[in-house]
Each structure stands twice: as structure tokens, then as C-alpha cells.
Amino acid sequence: MIGIEVAGLVLGALPILISGLQACVAGTKPILALWHYHEELKVVSLDLRTEESIFRNTIEILLSDCLEQQTVAALLGNPQGPLWKDTAVEDALHRRLQRDFEMYFENVKSMNATMGKFKERLKLGVDGKVRQSCHSLCTEIAD
Numbered sequence: 162m163i164g165i166e167v168a169g170l171v172l173g174a175l176p177i178l179i180s181g182l183q184a185c186v187a188g189t190k191p192i193l194a195l196w197h198y199h200e201e202l203k204v205v206s207l208d209l210r211t212e213e214s215i216f217r218n219t220i221e222i223l224l225s226d227c228l229e230q231q232t233v234a235a236l237l238g239n240p241q242g243p244l245w246k247d248t249a250v251e252d253a254l255h256r257r258l259q260r261d262f263e264m265y266f267e268n269v270k271s272m273n274a275t276m277g278k279f280k281e282r283l284k285l286g287v288d289g290k291v292r293q294s295c296h297s298l299c300t301e302i303a304d
Contacts, residue, residue, distance in 0.1 A: 165254055167269050168220055169236065169245030174276050175213040181285035182206045216272070224250075227257040 183206055217237070224233045228250065236244050244250060255262045 165251040165266075166245045167266060167273050169240045169242070171240075171269055171273050171276065172217060172220065172237070173240035174273070174280075175209070175216065178276055178280055178283075178285065179206065179209050179213060181280065181283055182209060223254060223257055227253040 182202065221233065221237060224236060228236075232244070232250070235242070236250065258265055
């Protein structure tokens with residue numbers, strides 16, 4: 162997988178992860194209130210939405226510096242679309258970041274791996290829906 166493609170995966174996965182986490186917050190509120198986890202999940206949800214915004218703004222600025230605006234709009238409008246696999250896009254970003262390209266995408270790959278673990282822990286499907294009952298999810302979160 163080329164570096165820039167991972168950025169698209171992260172952009173596409175963050176909203177799904179946030180949606181799933183918000184579903185967990187809403188669906189587990191009565192149970193989690195007993196364990197005081199409800200507020201913690203709300204904080205994590207806010208933190209995740211903040212990170213999504215920071216990442217989206219950063220990638221948009223980077224792409225805007227090296228690609229045509231309509232290409233940037235197409236990339237951001239379809240985070241898992243085929244344009245993210247275009248080597249011309251990666252080459253443009255590589256020229257923009259120069260020596261920092263590898264480090265930037267190591268961080269993006271790390272974010273992607275962390276989100277994968279987070280989605281597994283929350284038992285989320287690819288659509289961001291919780292695949293497990295609230296009670297058993299709460300039991301696992303409490304462990």
C-alpha cells in the first residue's frame with residue numbers, strides 16, 4: 162500500500178470510528194452510568210473528533226500546496242477512492258514534504274493501525290455499527 166493511500170484510509174475510517182463510538186456512548190449510557198464510564202467515552206469521542214479535524218485540515222493544507230484544488234476536493238470527497246492510489250498524488254506530496262515524507266506517513270500508518278485496534282476493541286463493523294450487545298461490550302470495556 163502506498164503512503165498516500167493510507168491517508169485516505171484514515172480519512173475514511175475516522176468518521177466510522179467516531180460514529181461507532183458515539184453509538185456506544187448512546188447505547189451503553191444506562192449501564193455505563195453505573196460505572197462512570199459514560200463521561201469518559203464522551204471525552205474520548207470528543208478527542209477523536211478533534212483529531213479527525215486536525216488530520217483533515219493538515220492533509221488538506223498539504224495537498225492544496227501541491228495539487229490542483231479540484232484534485233484536492235476529489236481526494237477529500239472520496240477518502241477511499243481510487244485517486245488516493247494515484248502515484249502522481251503521492252509524488253506531489255513527496256515533493257511537498259521532501260525529507261519529512263517518510264516520517265509523516267509512518268505517523269499516518271500508526272494512526273491507521275491504532276484505529277484498527279480501536280475498532281476491534283469496540284466490536285465495530287465496517288459501517289461503524291456495533292456488532293455486539295451493549296451489555297457484553299460494557300463488560301469488556303470494564304475489564
